[in-house]
């Protein structure tokens with residue numbers, strides 16, 4: 227233990243005595259760890275993001291769409307499906323509500339973009355969505371002010387709207403929006419509620435929207451469009467069986483034969499997460515050889531520098547041996563030195579990656595989060611690299627004949 | 636002056652396990668180096684005893700085998716043949732780790748070139764032997780300070796070797812040799828790199844250490860340095876040529 231502390235002290239002083247050489251020595255390790263941590267922070271950032279901002283439906287909730295990218299994965303297939311598959315209509319919704327007995331909630335939504343105006347303030351290209359009143363429980367929306375839609379608004383196609391916080395702030399910087407009439411496209415709608423702020427996803431605001439009751443929306447923007455249905459399974463129901471019920475209803479309505487594929491798509495957040503998971507794997511697969519190569523090169527450089535260090539300090543080794551240092555003491559000294567040197571490189575690489583990535587996340591919409599395991603992995607992997615590649619030089623040092631070593635200059 | 640009688644008497648002891656007054660006993664030590672296919676006999680059967688508290692100089696011309704003998708006595712090397720007891724322990728048959736332990740506990744080296752660690756302070760240099768035997772830190776620092784005090788360097792403990800004069804460096808080395816309270820102090824040409832006045836200073840220090848009861852073995856090729864010792868072993872061509880008692884203890 228004493229010799230360990232002595233070794234650690236020697237290691238620190240020799241790293242500090244050759245700052246530039248230490249840095250160059252450690253370049254490989256620094257780059258390796260830098261890449262690992264950078265990639266890890268982006269992947270972790272994306273994961274956190276998807277959980278918090280994109281996959282917001284919760285468990286047991288899924289979407290039914292004409293086509294979805296997550297369902298197919300292949301972009302060309304997605305485009306083909308968009309072209310070929312029949313639109314999902316409000317009548318499909320009613321049929322689903324009647325037929326899918328295992329569903330707890332079954333809502334629909336669809337959207338377009340419109341310019342909106344209040345007084346002399348106007349906002350361009352705001353997302354306008356028609357929603358069924360039950361969508362409030364099928365989304366992550368919350369009411370900040372006023373109220374959401376009720377069936378009465380939808381049944382009577384009332385000209386009312388529920389707005390996002392950006393729209394509220396944009397049009398009503400200093401007054402109460404509730405009860406005011408705003409112009410959406412050609413018509414006027416009175417504001418009945420404002421949503422709680424949602425923040426941004428990948429740099430895009432989630433609060434720049436106007437919601438209309440579904441039937442009002444269809445009256446206003448035409449019913450020849452394909453809706454997205456959002457379904458929540460009853461508590462305890464097997465989601466697969468709910469999917470099957472949806473399939474039966476839609477396939478019957480679309481008159482599909484048993485040997486024809488679905489002409490619609492069912493997508494859950496789990497699939498969204500899986501899609502991102504597969505992207506993660508690709509990224510990690512690309513990063514791995516880069517990291518492996520730089521750590522290998524880094525290790526070899528460390529080995530060479532340690533060999534040079536042993537030669538340079540042959541006299542010192544002789545002195546230590548003459549004073550009673552055993553082979554083991556010398557071995558430990560140089561192993562500690564190479565591991566600490568390399569671990570120090572790992573630390574630098576990690577700090578550089580975290581600094582750079584948090585900088586990037588400030589200026590670009592790249593989500594960044596440092597996973598807890600990152601510092602542990604960075605330090606321990608780099609330390610192990612130093613330990614492994616330090617074995618050969620340390621063994622050489624330990625095996626030196628004290629007389630020969632003392633005579634060295 | 637050669638004292639045949641002393642030599643004769645001591646030779647009778649040789650070959651048996653020595654009693655506790657005898658610190659060093661060598662019996663027919665040979666050291667043979669191979670230079671290519673040729674054998675070089677650096678030592679050809681060296682036998683002598685050193686008693687506790689003696690102050691012995693080993694003298695001889697260059698190439699006579701002084702350093703080789705020194706390395707054997709200092710447990711830095713093992714003989715090709717023959718036996719060596721240190722404090723009643725047969726060290727000529729010990730392995731690397733045991734030799735390291737003996738060097739740490741029993742031997743205090745003083746080298747011609749000082750052999751201090753250049754980047755370490757005087758205090759840390761003196762601490763080193765204690766680090767390798769696991770002395771706790773506070774005890775270690777205390778012992779190192781006491782040792783530096785003995786050589787008169789209490790006010791220089793934080794100086795690096797390059798901030799010290801040659802004589803001061805050698806005194807740090809002596810403090811280091813003393814710190815573990817070894818059985819013998821082995822000095823190989825300790826004044827070889829010092830001017831004559833500083834040499835006298837260092838020899839004065841050895842005299843003090845001798846008076847305090849330390850056993851000292853000094854290797855030198857200079858007569859006036861050897862003259863400080865109480866007994867001189869003359870070595871020539873790897874053999875002890877004479878064993879001379881200069882003065883009584």
Ligand SMILES: Nc1ncnc2c1ncn2[C@@H]1O[C@H](COP(=O)(O)OP(=O)(O)O)[C@@H](O)[C@H]1O
Pocket residue numbers: 668669670675676677695696697698699700701702703704
């Ligand atoms: N490592 C070695 N290999 C070969 N020969 C050696 C070695 N060390 C010493 N010698 C030879 O042994 C003899 C004694 O050397 P040494 O003990 O250094 O003498 P001294 O110290 O008295 O000058 C010399 O002839 C020297 O060349």
Ligand SMILES: [Mg+2]
Pocket residue numbers: 701702
């Ligand atoms: Mg010599």
